[in-house]
Each structure stands twice: as C-alpha cells, then as structure tokens.
Amino acid sequence: xxxxxxxxxxxxxxxxxxxxxxxxxxxxxxxxxxxxxxxxxxxxxxxxxxxxxxxxxxxxxxxxxxxxxxxxxxxxxxxxxxxxxxxxxxxxxxxxxxxxxxxxxxxxxxxxxxxxxxxxxxxxxxxxxxxxxxxxxxxxxxxxxxxxxxxxxxxxxxxxxxxxxxxxxxxxxxxxxxxxxxxxxxxxxxxxxxxxxxxxxxxxxxxxxxxxxxxxxxxxxxxxxxxxxxxxxxxxxxxxxxxxxxxxxxxxxxxxxxxxxxxxxxxxxxxxxxxxxxxxxxxxxxxxxxxxxxxxxxxxxxxxxxxxxxxxxxxxxxxxxxxxxxxxxxxxxxxxxxxxxxxxxxxxxxxxxxxxxxxxxxxxxxxxxxxxxxxxxxxxxxxxxxxxxxxxxxxxxxxxxxxxxxxxxxxxxxxxxxxxxxxxxxxxxxxxxxxxxxxxxxxxxxxxxxxxxxxxxxxxx
Amino acid sequence: xxxxxxxxxxxxxxxxxxxxxxxxxxxxxxxxxxxxxxxxxxxxxxxxxxxxxxxxxxxxxxxxxxxxxxxxxxxxxxxxxxxxxxxxxxxxxxxxxxxxxxxxxxxxxxxxxxxxxxxxxxxxxxxxxxxxxxxxxxxxxxxxxxxxxxxxxxxxxxxxxxxxxxxxxxxxxxxxxxxxxxxxxxxxxxxxxxxxxxxxxxxxxxxxxxxxxxx
Ligand SMILES: Nc1ncnc2c1ncn2[C@@H]1O[C@H](COP(=O)(O)OP(=O)(O)OP(=O)(O)O)[C@@H](O)[C@H]1O
Ligand SMILES: [Mg+2]
Numbered sequence: 030x031x032x033x034x035x036x037x038x039x040x041x042x043x044x045x046x047x048x049x050x051x052x053x054x055x056x057x058x059x060x061x062x063x064x065x066x067x068x069x070x071x072x073x074x075x076x077x078x079x080x081x082x083x084x085x086x087x088x089x090x091x092x093x094x095x096x097x098x099x100x101x102x103x104x105x106x107x108x109x110x111x112x113x114x115x116x117x118x119x120x121x122x123x124x125x126x127x128x129x130x131x132x133x134x135x136x137x138x139x140x141x142x143x144x145x146x147x148x149x150x151x152x153x154x155x156x157x158x159x160x161x162x163x164x165x166x167x168x169x170x171x172x173x174x175x176x177x178x179x180x181x182x183x184x185x186x187x188x189x190x191x192x193x194x195x196x197x198x199x200x201x202x203x204x205x206x207x208x209x210x211x212x213x214x215x216x217x218x219x220x221x222x223x224x225x226x227x228x229x230x231x232x233x234x235x236x237x238x239x240x241x242x243x244x245x246x247x248x249x250x251x252x253x254x255x256x257x258x259x260x261x262x263x264x265x266x267x268x269x270x271x272x273x274x275x276x277x278x279x280x281x282x283x284x285x286x287x288x289x290x291x292x293x294x295x296x297x298x299x300x301x302x303x304x305x306x307x308x309x310x311x312x313x314x315x316x317x318x319x320x321x322x323x324x325x326x327x328x329x330x331x332x333x334x335x336x337x338x339x340x341x342x343x344x345x346x347x348x349x350x351x352x353x354x355x356x357x358x359x360x361x362x363x364x365x366x367x368x369x370x371x372x373x374x375x376x377x378x379x380x381x382x383x384x385x386x387x388x389x390x391x392x393x394x395x396x397x398x399x400x401x402x403x404x405x406x407x408x409x410x411x412x413x414x415x416x417x418x419x420x421x422x423x424x425x426x427x428x429x430x431x432x433x434x435x436x437x438x439x440x441x442x443x444x445x446x447x448x449x450x451x452x453x454x455x456x457x458x459x460x461x462x463x464x465x466x467x468x469x470x471x472x473x474x475x476x477x478x479x480x481x482x483x484x485x486x487x488x489x490x
Numbered sequence: 491x492x493x494x495x496x497x498x499x500x501x502x503x504x505x506x507x508x509x510x511x512x513x514x515x516x517x518x519x520x521x522x523x524x525x526x527x528x529x530x531x532x533x534x535x536x537x538x539x540x541x542x543x544x545x546x547x548x549x550x551x552x553x554x555x556x557x558x559x560x561x562x563x564x565x566x567x568x569x570x571x572x573x574x575x576x577x578x579x580x581x582x583x584x585x586x587x588x589x590x591x592x593x594x595x596x597x598x599x600x601x602x603x604x605x606x607x608x609x610x611x612x613x614x615x616x617x618x619x620x621x622x623x624x625x626x627x628x629x630x631x632x633x634x635x636x637x638x639x640x641x642x643x644x645x646x647x648x649x650x651x652x653x654x655x656x657x658x659x660x661x662x663x664x665x666x667x668x669x670x671x672x673x674x675x676x677x678x679x680x681x682x683x684x685x686x687x688x689x690x691x692x693x694x695x696x697x698x699x700x701x702x703x704x705x
Binding site for chain 2: 052054055057058059061062064065128129130131132133134136137138148149150151152153154155158162196197198199200201202230231233
C-alpha cells in the first residue's frame with residue numbers, strides 16, 4: 030500500500046545492519062528480529078563508543094539503535110554525534126527503537142530526527158515495513174541530498190520543485206527541505222514564506238523556529254525574539270528555540286543573556302559539547318573567563334569522540350585561561366611556545382599561539398611577534414584571534430596595530446558578538462576613550478555608506 | 491543500605507518504568523517465538539495474539555492512567571496517513587486472521603496530518619479490535635478528509651453499538667478503549683477546533699461505525 034514490497038527476504042539479506050543496545054538480551058532480540066525479516070549481515074555494538082567506532086570504520090545500510098544506551102547516553106546523542114562528524118551516509122537508514130511510549134515527545138523536541146522510530150514490541154514484518162518506507166523516502170530525496178552536499182542549492186531547489194509537482198505523501202517534508210535549502214542559500218524571506226506555508230497546516234515548533242531564523246538573518250531581531258519567547262513558553266522541550274534565543278542575544282551584544290540561557294540548557298544536556306562550546310564563547314564574551322575556562326576544560330576532557338577536540342578548542346581554553354589570569358592553564362591547553370613549530374600552522378593558529386606565549390611572558394614570543402609585525406598587520410584573522418592579537422599588541426604598547434585590527438572588526442560588523450570583551454581589553458589598557466572615538470568614527474562611516482548601525486554598538490552607547 | 495525510593499520516584503514513573511520493562515520482555519518473547527516458528531516450520535498465532543494483546547493492554551493502561559491525572563503529554567508531528575492506517579492494520583492482522591474476519595484498508599488521504607502518532611495508533615487499534623470482536627465477516631478502515639479535518643473510520647458488519655453508547659456513560663464506567671479514544675480525539679486541537687469521536691450504527695457495512703475526527 031505505502032511500500033512496493035521490494036524489501037523481500039532476498040533483498041533484506043543484502044543489507045548491512047548495525048544494531049546498538051546496551052542490554053545484552055535486548056541486543057540479541059533486536060538482531061534476531063532483523064534475522065526474522067531476512068537479514069544475515071548484522072554487526073552489533075553494546076556501548077556508545079563501540080557504536081561510534083563501528084560506524085566510523087564501516088558503512089551500513091540500516092542502523093537500529095535503542096534509545097537508552099546507559100551511561101547517561103542516548104540513541105539521540107549517537108545520532109547527533111554521527112551527524113556532527115558526518116559519519117552517516119545519506120543513504121543509511123537510522124531507526125530508533127524504544128519501549129518508551131512517550132518517545133514521540135523526544136522526536137517532537139529535537140531538531141535532528143531519526144528516519145523513523147519503532148515502539149517495542151514489534152514483529153519482523155513491522156520492522157521490514159518501516160525499513161522499506163525509510164529506504165523509499167531516502168531514494169525519493171536522494172537527488173536533493175546530493176545537490177545540497179555539492180552546494181548546488183539552486184539545482185536542489187529545482188529538484189524539490191519537481192518533486193512537489195509529482196504525486197507523493199511527502200508534502201510537508203518537501204516544504205521543510207525547501208525552507209532549509211533556501212536558508213542555506215541565504216534567502217531568508219523566501220525561507221520564511223515556506224515555513225509560514227507549513228504553519229498554515231500546523232504550528233510545529235520547528236517551523237516557528239525556522240521563521241525566527243529567517244528574521245535573525247534579516248536582522249529583524251524584535252520579531253525573532255517575540256516569536257521565540259512564545260515557542261520557548263509553549264514548547265519548553267524544543268531546545269533549538271532556546272539555542273536561537275542565545276544566538277540572537279549574542280548578535281545583540283547581550284552575552285550575559287546568552288550565557289544565562291546556554292548555562293541552563295547545558296545543565297539539561299550535559300553531554301552536548303557543541304552547546305558547551307557555545308556556552309564557553311558566551312561566557313568569554315561576557316567577561317566571565319572563569320566559567321569559560323571551566324566549560325572548555327570539560328570539553329577538552331570529555332568530548333572524547335576521535336577528532337572532536339580541535340586546535341580552535343585548545344585556543345579557546347587558552348584564551349579563557351589568559352583572561353582568567355591563569356597562564357599555566359593556558360600553557361596546559363596549547364603547550365609551551367615554540368617558534369619552530371609555528372611555520373607550518375594556519376595564520377589564526379599561529380597568532381593565537383603567539384598571543385598565548387606573549388601573555389604568559391615568553392621572550393621568544395615577543396621577538397617573533399615583532400619580527401613578523403608586517404605579516405600580522407596585513408593578515409585578516411578570525412574575530413576571536415583578532416581579539417587575542419589586539420590584546421597582545423596593547424601589551425607590547427603597539428597601539429597602532431591594535432587600533433588597525435579593531436577598526437577592521439568594527440567595519441565588517443564582526444565585532445558585535447565580542448564587543449563587550451573587546452571593550453574590556455581597551456578599558457584594562459587605559460584606552461577606553463580611544464576605543465570609543467574609533468567606534469564612533471566607524472559608525473558614522475557605516476551610516477554614510479548606508480549600512481545599518483551595528484545593533485551591539487548602539488546598545489552599548 | 492537504606493533504599494529510599496520515594497524521593498526519586500513518583501507513582502507515574504514507577505508505572506511507566508515497569509511497563510517499559512515489561513514491553514522490552516514482550517519483545518524478547520515475540521522475537522524468540524518468531525524465530526522458533528521459522529526454525530520449526532510451525533505457526534503459533536494464538537501465542538502471537540496473546541503477546542501483542544498484552545503489549546496493547548500495557549500501553550493503554552499507562553495512557554489511561556496518565557489521562558486520568560491529566561499527565562498525558564501530547565506530541566504533534568506530521569504523520570503520513572497511509573502509513574498510520576497501514577500500521578494499525580498490521581498490528582491487528584493476526585487477530586483478524588484468527589477470527590476469520592476480513593479487513594479492508596481504504597486510504598483516501600494523500601499526505602501527512604498533524605497528530606500524536608502513538609496516541610492515535612491506540613485509538614485505531616482499539617476500534618479495530620472492537621470491530622473484530624463484533625463483526626460477522628467484514629471490517630473496513632478508512633481515512634479521508636472531511637470538513638477541513640481528517641476522519642479515521644472503522645466500520646463493521648456486526649450488530650452495531652449498543653443503544654446506550656458506552657462513551658456517553660459517566661467517566662469510569664465505560665470500557666477503557668473508547669473512553670480514552672474520546673479524550674485523545676479531544677486533545678487534538680488545531681486552529682481553535684477540537685477533535686471528536688462519533689459512534690453510530692450503519693455505514694456501508696451496516697454495523698458499528700466508529701469515526702475519529704481530527705482537526
Ligand atoms: N464495533 C462494535 N460493535 C458493537 N459494540 C461495540 C463495538 N465497539 C465497542 N462496542 C461496545 O462498547 C464497549 C466499550 O468498548 P471499549 O473499546 O471502550 O471497551 P472494551 O473494548 O470493552 O475494553 P478495552 O477497549 O479497554 O479493551 C464494548 O464493551 C462493547 O460493548
Ligand atoms: Mg476496546
């Protein structure tokens with residue numbers, strides 16, 4: 030009826046299954062159930078790390094994962110980690126298995142959903158039907174997925190239009206993909222129109238957050254905030270709404286509010302290290318270096334999936350340590366300063382290490398900095414690295430260099446999120462007046478050029 | 491060691507975790523049964539019906555318990571209607587085969603509808619189980635758009651609902667199935683409208699006609 034019954038036992042035999050459950054008996058049942066529908070190629074994993082490893086090493090067609098994985102780990106976390114490290118090919122079907130009949134609560138509260146979920150107990154036939162449907166749906170959208178990966182967004186939209194013109198049961202999914210693709214293409218007004226079309230059917234929290242996302246890109250912050258307040262009130266479990274609230278608070282130069290929201294969320298999702306990084310950023314921007322350092326140390330110690338912790342994370346920890354006046358902690362995060370090792374590094378990593386070395390008081394770092402001043406002056410760095418650089422320059426009394434990079438940040442609008450922390454650096458150097466007049470000058474120039482006033486700067490005045 | 495559970499668990503949690511555990515075990519029983527059937531080349535439909543009946547009863551009990559305490563959460567997601575009714579039919583298939591009652595599924599709605607899949611599934615499974623119990627030979631399950639809503643209908647060729655419709659009796663006296671079905675339908679709200687149940691007799695098959703209207 031909904032399937033084509035193509036998933037015969039002979040077809041099921043070809044599929045590579047990956048089955049995850051921390052309870053041995055349940056793991057056994059799950060694989061027997063897969064066998065009952067014809068599967069023979071079944072790999073099992075009993076723990077979260079084993080599952081990550083298994084899925085990293087090999088490709089599977091179907092993942093059956095129990096929702097509760099023990100050790101305060103869930104199938105949802107596994108799914109999110111797999112997506113974060115791009116370990117799930119577009120064609121792989123991920124089905125959550127659970128005996129929890131309020132699981133739909135979970136589904137409706139997360140941004141990233143599995144392809145389907147199935148409540149225990151179920152038969153091999155029921156499982157077969159679910160897998161078949163999920164495969165059909167994957168095939169239906171495969172062109173869209175591929176084009177989006179290749180960043181051919183216009184073509185993806187064309188493909189979606191073609192799918193919408195045909196007959197299918199996937200109307201809402203097509204619209205959602207269309208809205209997301211428009212969002213990726215930075216076409217917020219069109220994305221918003223599509224989300225609003227979805228909402229005429231039902232006001233799903235994800236659609237409302239989609240509208241708020243568009244508002245954010247359009248810099249219509251008040252509308253975004255009003256909508257998100259409503260969603261947070263009515264769907265308190267839909268955390269993506271609160272993540273976006275925090276993002277907007279950062280945009281508006283309100284890191285305190287962002288840190289407050291993210292701090293509360295982090296308590297609810299202690300193993301979500303992506304969110305913890307956001308929290309550390311907000312805390313740092315808010316001048317709460319102690320909290321930023323604590324959170325980053327948690328990330329460095331516990332975000333244990335291979336490849337999860339990056340150079341940028343170590344720099345962030347060092348940055349927080351320096352701001353918290355704990356140079357040894359900074360060295361612990363980045364290692365000692367070694368000029369010879371810098372050569373091969375990307376520009377941002379070089380400057381971040383020089384800055385850390387400088388603040389710790391390594392003579393070699395100072396020499397290196399002075400020697401490479403022209404390069405440092407003429408290179409454009411990420412906002413946070415620029416902040417490191419400005420702090421270092423001021424420490425070496427190189428006011429010109431500090432002003433130059435600060436001006437660049439102000440000009441591009443990249444200053445908003447870290448405005449408060451940058452302001453602090455100038456205040457500490459006894460240069461608040463200089464900072465203020467630079468800010469005013471750039472604001473006037475931006476206004477003359479017809480650019481919107483930087484909302485963060487406006488708020489701080 | 492003093493075990494003080496009262497601080498950490500409330501009644502609903504105790505019930506829910508017990509039911510959760512029981513359903514996990516029923517899943518074990520069901521898969522082992524299916525494996526044995528395949529290996530021995532036998533069919534044990536009564537055992538299968540007993541297991542799925544126990545599972546349905548457990549989840550319905552928990553839903554009813556939560557509803558009575560106004561603690562049943564709702565989670566509305568877009569659900570493909572064709573898949574919903576197919577799943578409901580699959581759940582009761584063995585029972586219908588045992589009773590030699592035919593089940594026809596008619597899907598007249600293309601696309602998804604915003605609803606709570608688990609709760610509406612229970613509503614449909616109950617209506618189908620009821621129909622199977624009272625039908626002579628035929629039952630239809632039909633999904634169609636009606637007056638801006640979605641109508642999920644179950645019709646049978648039995649004697650029809652008794653004159654005093656159980657759902658109209660005071661709370662607690664009716665059978666659990668229809669009582670919670672009415673509550674679940676009513677909890678579905680959209681654009682200022684609530685869902686409702688309609689129980690009548692007649693329809694194409696002449697017996698009981700169960701209709702769940704979702705806004
Ligand atoms: N299709 C039907 N034909 C005739 N009578 C019906 C039909 N469906 C329900 N009834 C009557 O309505 C009563 C209540 O049904 P309901 O589903 O609420 O409870 P139940 O089936 O008796 O118990 P439970 O659903 O909790 O297992 C039934 O006991 C039966 O008398
Ligand atoms: Mg009943």
